[in-house]
Amino acid sequence: MPQPEGPELESVRARRVELREQYVREADARPTPPTRGIHHAAFICRDVEETIRFYQELLGFPLVELVENRDYAGSSHFFFDLGNGNLLGFFDFPGHPHPAFDETIGGIQHLALSVDAESFTRLKSVLDEAGIEYLGPDRGVDDSLYIQDPNGLRVEFYRERLGVFLGERLTDA
Numbered sequence: 001m002p003q004p005e006g007p008e009l010e011s012v013r014a015r016r017v018e019l020r021e022q023y024v025r026e027a028d029a030r031p032t033p034p035t036r037g038i039h040h041a042a043f044i045c046r047d048v049e050e051t052i053r054f055y056q057e058l059l060g061f062p063l064v065e066l067v068e069n070r071d072y073a074g075s076s077h078f079f080f081d082l083g084n085g086n087l088l089g090f091f092d093f094p095g096h097p098h099p100a101f102d103e104t105i106g107g108i109q110h111l112a113l114s115v116d117a118e119s120f121t122r123l124k125s126v127l128d129e130a131g132i133e134y135l136g137p138d139r140g141v142d143d144s145l146y147i148q149d150p151n152g153l154r155v156e157f158y159r160e161r162l163g164v165f166l167g168e169r170l171t172d173a
Helices: 006-023 048-058 117-130
Strands: 040-045 063-068 076-083 086-092 111-114 144-148 154-158
Touching: 040 048, 048 063, 048 076, 048 086, 117 144, 117 154
Parallel strands: 040 086, 111 154
Antiparallel strands: 063 076, 076 086, 144 154
16 A cells, blocks of 8 residues: 655644644543444454354354344354453355455454453464464564454454553543
């Protein structure tokens, strides 16, 4: 993906400062969100069993439900427990051509999951043992492991507490 350079880069950076000053409010001036959080994020998979093997058998996220999609006959809808009441859902759509993953407007860049130091170390070992490529420690990023699941979804294991980014608390959670 081409990155801005020179005057264009400076313009982008200046605009970000303007937006931050205009819209980011101090914690005591922020409204209470109208929701309790993310119930589940749902993604499309090519193969149900391959996705289950990857998330449950390799990474250790328990599969907690597998049912028929309520609004697409023949499609499966299934969930993994991510901890803290958060679920990761997937659908398959039999007969759909499933084009390759594409980073585009309205799509997802990656899903970041909070992990503690022990889980981070364990996941890094699991990925190393399985020969799964990642961006992470010793590869450019110290506190994250970025992988791609079998469906092309980019997943980040972020060694940081929920509601914290780059060591700074962003939410009351």
